[in-house]
Amino acid sequence: MQTVLPATWAPIVAGLIAGLIAVVLITVVALVLRNMSHRLIGRVVQRASSDRPSLAGRLRGKEATPLDGLDAIVAERRRQRAETMGSVLKHIASIIILGTAALTILERLSVPIAPLLTSVGILGVAIGFGSQELVKDFIAGMFMLLEDQYGVGDVIDVGATVGAAATVGTVEAVTLRITRLRDADGRVWYVRNGTITRVGNESQGWSRATVDVPVAYTADIPAVRDLLKEVADELWKDAAFRDSVIVEEPQVWGIEQISDTAVVFRVSAKTIPSRQAEVGRELRVRVKSALDRAAIPIAA
Template sequence: MTNPAWWSSVGKFFVESGQNLLAVAGIVVAAVIIVWILHYVIRLVVGRIVNGAKSKAQVADTQALDRSPVASVRLVQRTRTLGSILRNIVNVTAVIVVLILILSVLAPNALGSLTLLTAAVGAGLGFGAQNIVKDVLNGIFIVAEDQIGIGDVVDLGLATGVVESVSVRITQVRDVNGTLWYVRNGEVTRIGNMSLGWSRVIIDLSVPVDADIDAVEESMLQAARSLAKDPKWRTRIIEQPEVWGLESVTGDALVIRLVMKTRAGAKDDVARELRMRLKHAMDELGVKLPQLNSIMLTGLEGAQRVRGANPPKTKPVPVDADVVWKPKRSPRKPKKPADGGTEPET
């Protein structure tokens, strides 16, 4: 006869296995439901923000936002990227929690014994993957703080060009030669975004030392103002041009600086047209531009003085007629010329 205790142990095994399977199935089903709910909430929030940006810009699709303010485009890009990051975080967290719960159901004693091994493996992975963690964290801050966006012209130190893709670990930048650079976000220590706000066109024009400076400055200013009034270009120019005056004086040439504030994306086009008009203005004035052996720095490299970011105004500041400040000068003794007369003071 078969031992009743054996049948009892077999029945107990199947009952416990069935309970464990039901517990595992319940954990998996609950995890799937929770992940679905979180994904639904994330999609709902992202969709509401994107649709709000579209309705505010009065467009029907995301691509049409290129005709709307840049802030709306950047908002859509940033929101979708953050939504993708949140979904990935939810998926990874759900998988880890489900595995731990299943292991606690199937092998309750094994979980405690594997604690030390798990800590050692986690420490090893953390040490080996610290660069990846650094890239991901820095990428999240870059996206969340809206430091760069797709289509921006940026200088990341490691690469300079147009941003084609921004992810949590890698930023893709295509330079002027067409090379696509993959820059790790953890390696980015500084970001220069040349597509936000406004830009400044800085032109350093070299003229002969015997040229009439006042006439040259007036001719440069008139050429720049005519560009600012041109219907083709006036929408790209923010403020009226200014002449900052002499930047350097050498024995070969005088360098006069002209600046003009433009929209961020129109700096290069405005600078080319302005150089052409300045050349025509100098030709009409009869000023022959000198040939210099040294390279004249322009733009960011040439803005070396502290007041370059906040230049002095070209118009005179009105002074109260009752209070006029005059600098004190030390009295000068008249010099006696060689013939013994007295030289009048000037």
Template structure:
């Protein structure tokens, strides 16, 4: 009987304490304000995740549309839309965070008037420290609105304090930073406020420039004819026909050296495809000059290692003999 009474008293004490806790100051604050704060933060987290999901869905949709199409490069509108989607999601999450912070302040009944003076001092201190962030945001805003470059563009960015520019493909553009992936697979993260000059090498169209050194003893007229033939044939080449926008043109003699004459050929290509087209065009030029027996000096540019079989033979088809014998 005594044990049963003790258990009843203990259970009654715990029930009474639990009742008193939820009807006390702390319990009432948790039910009245704490629960609101928890629900508000939880809703903000879910909303932020939804915004991120929506941004990724738009990005994947643009990516699938590009891969499903016949285009070899992205359109300028697609690049801009992808950059804008990234920026909108970032701005939406920042605004959501600010709104949630203001709502929590109202729930906690923090007097805003009493925070004016400390906020002014804190704002001035943060202003001096965050002026670089503001500069990055403004620079990013103009980069995106002016469409200087977008996702997938091949760019060169010159920055303050850097001796040389950073070259790579744009993987992400936000209001604060630009991320570039180099040809070696490395990723540069460049603050937008540090960019003093941007060179977009894949906007609308690009140009492949091929310099061709030939010996000064070569027949320039014949070399020009061969290069014109290469230009016409390149439009039917299975690798080049989809990359070239028009027939490559021969600009003529670019410079004259002691041993070589440099001729220049240029071709308009799809944006970002100038290097690929240039490599293929050089291969065609080397092959055509090799068939004509034109060999450039070693180290001066594209080298033809072998001559046609008739170049080292006499007219009767027998190999030439040493004159000293």
């Protein structure tokens, strides 16, 4: 019996050792692949979110200068979008690599995986039916990030979402599932991405400040136009606004409306995103002072 027992157990022990070695090797290879994929994704994200000047900045000859206002905003949006997509890709890579390793280990241990895959498939279908809205939110959030529809700091109008009134506010956080907004009253809104059917972005690329100036119907039209042109030129020459806030020379569009009591002129200025209100207020102050000096009354 003493000579038979070792011969009987030897193949079992050898099989266990071989199986253990295989499990360890598969686990190590899976972890190495996961780490390599994460590093590769991290490098791609870092390259995509690097603070490089925009095309407009390079055409203006700003390669060696710090990012200006528009370039800084574009760089920040690019960084947020790249980091979010990088996080999603890392999770997907981990699920694929570790899931494949787990199935390989089970097969190496002679565990039948066909019934397991069938059960997982049925469970996945059941979960899919129960989480359709969640999947819809994630897919909508992914396309929103890829298309750069809006980012943190943007002022957006998401319209009338499903089951809620129209919401306008500043974006405070963006995830694949929800967008967090803060409106003018300080109220925080959590909007599911899947419920957003349209988005109006007031902060993307550039904004426009428009100021309507109503003067008396009997006012001297050429004189008022020249006066408003002087105000626009003074604002454009102001170093505190030119280039850093206002990106193009303000324009006097002329007469916008005519009534029996007033003639309405419109002044317009293109600004960097989200600064149109500031420029509009400054224009109103300067227009009011200029009209007072010229003794031109503002119509009711």
